[in-house]
Amino acid sequence: MKTTHQEILNFIRQLYNQPEGFIPLHAPVFKGNEKKYLELCIESTFVSSVGQFVDDFELQVAAFTGAKKAVVCVNGTNALHLALLLSGVERETEVITQPLTFIATANAISYCGAHPVFIDVEMDTLGLSPAALRNWLETSTDQQINKSTNQLESVNKSTGRIISACVPMHTFGHPCRIDKIVEICDEYHIPVVEDAAESMGSFYKGRHTGTFGKIGVLSFNGNKIITTGGGGMLLFDDEELAVKAKHLTTQAKVPHAWEFVHDDIGYNYRMPNINAALGLAQLEQLPAFLDSKRMIAHSYNQFFKDFGGFSFENTHIDSLIRFVSEPINTKSNYWLNCILMPDRLGRDEFLLLSNGQGIRTRPVWELINYLPTYKYCETSDLLNANYIAERLINLPSSSKKSDEPK
Numbered sequence: 139m140k141t142t143h144q145e146i147l148n149f150i151r152q153l154y155n156q157p158e159g160f161i162p163l164h165a166p167v168f169k170g171n172e173k174k175y176l177e178l179c180i181e182s183t184f185v186s187s188v189g190q191f192v193d194d195f196e197l198q199v200a201a202f203t204g205a206k207k208a209v210v211c212v213n214g215t216n217a218l219h220l221a222l223l224l225s226g227v228e229r230e231t232e233v234i235t236q237p238l239t240f241i242a243t244a245n246a247i248s249y250c251g252a253h254p255v256f257i258d259v260e261m262d263t264l265g266l267s268p269a270a271l272r273n274w275l276e277t278s279t280d281q282q283i284n285k286s287t288n289q290l291e292s293v294n295k296s297t298g299r300i301i302s303a304c305v306p307m308h309t310f311g312h313p314c315r316i317d318k319i320v321e322i323c324d325e326y327h328i329p330v331v332e333d334a335a336e337s338m339g340s341f342y343k344g345r346h347t348g349t350f351g352k353i354g355v356l357s358f359n360g361n362k363i364i365t366t367g368g369g370g371m372l373l374f375d376d377e378e379l380a381v382k383a384k385h386l387t388t389q390a391k392v393p394h395a396w397e398f399v400h401d402d403i404g405y406n407y408r409m410p411n412i413n414a415a416l417g418l419a420q421l422e423q424l425p426a427f428l429d430s431k432r433m434i435a436h437s438y439n440q441f442f443k444d445f446g447g448f449s450f451e452n453t454h455i456d457s458l459i460r461f462v463s464e465p466i467n468t469k470s471n472y473w474l475n476c477i478l479m480p481d482r483l484g485r486d487e488f489l490l491l492s493n494g495q496g497i498r499t500r501p502v503w504e505l506i507n508y509l510p511t512y513k514y515c516e517t518s519d520l521l522n523a524n525y526i527a528e529r530l531i532n533l534p535s536s537s538k539k540s541d542e543p544k
């Protein structure tokens with residue numbers, strides 16, 4: 139059985155119990171201690187770069203994710219920038235990532251003066267494909283000994299540039315095959331920085347995303363599963379590296395009661411206390427948000443199954459609308475639910491109808507390798523990324539207030 143586009147829209151209105159009016163893609167929910175903590179912030183006058191909420195927020199995020207250390211940043215993009223610098227990404231090196239990601243991933247690579255290489259994604263995870271990664275590394279790189287460090291490194295045979303990092307991304311909260319990716323990168327002496335900006339609360343084989351690579355990055359932008367207004371976080375297993383990160387986010391100032399000495403090129407990347415206060419209140423509600431989003435995803439999944447279902451065993455069947463459910467071995471936060479339409483025409487028809495009725499849906503980002511800034515970058519074949527980019531639609535996915543405990 140085939141459903142009509144209008145039936146899907148009716149279902150969304152029913153799901154959000156909103157017979158009319160605008161339904162956003164993802165709206166933040168503030169139902170906890172937000173006002174209380176913000177008031178405490180203002181009463182104490184510690185609204186800026188010093189304060190207890192910053193320390194508490196770092197400790198709580200580390201505890202939730204299982205990272206040894208967490209370091210806050212002003213946003214996810216500069217957290218990515220710093221993560222790459224701390225991983226040793228230098229000018230005129232190359233960093234592997236996926237073309238199907240938000241622009242910030244590629245821009246952070248550019249901030250370091252490095253060049254992105256775009257490798258294809260998988261159909262079921264929407265994240266970097268371990269098979270495509272291995273294939274590209276096998277055919278396009280050689281290993282050599284770095285003369286200054288005496289360590290092995292991989293070099294792009296055609297450009298002569300060192301591959302200095304790999305940045306897989308957990309797309310819309312669905313974890314990619316991160317253990318395989320780390321294993322391959324280890325073989326090729328490439329540090330992994332996980333762009334876990336969208337996957338706070340997502341687990342791969344029981345372990346939180348962002349804790350597999352050398353460094354993981356979270357975002358707390360207004361559209362993410364929890365928000366600090368704007369904000370980001372670096373996750374570390376290596377505590378020394380975390381200390382270095384903290385130092386760089388605070389202008390590389392050498393701690394002293396009155397002197398101003400800076401021992402490196404530092405950054406003003408530290409999150410203000412007022413944002414951390416909001417973040418702490420949001421983090422307390424994360425388990426409730428996750429439950430609510432799981433229920434919404436379940437409802438979508440059931441709805442799309444009922445009229446034809448989907449199967450990722452036959453990845454390129456072109457007649458059904460398929461709901462993208464969490465990949466095997468993972469627990470997704472279902473940050474943004476998505477479906478794959480049969481073709482680009484179907485996608486565009488649905489986007490027109492839906493947005494015309496005030497139900498916010500959107501296509502996936504334009505693949506980064508097609509943007510003017512990045513169109514000269516090296517890519518693998520991008521069969522899956524192109525397929526997905528033509529068909530994917532994000533559906534309204536806000537947590538429902540009614541699902542949460544009082």
Ligand SMILES: *Cc1c(COP(=O)(O)O)cnc(C)c1O
Nearest residue numbers: 213214215240242335336357359
């Ligand atoms: C949101 C996002 C970022 C950047 O986070 P900001 O906090 O908005 O700077 C980076 N990568 C991905 C994949 C994102 O979705």
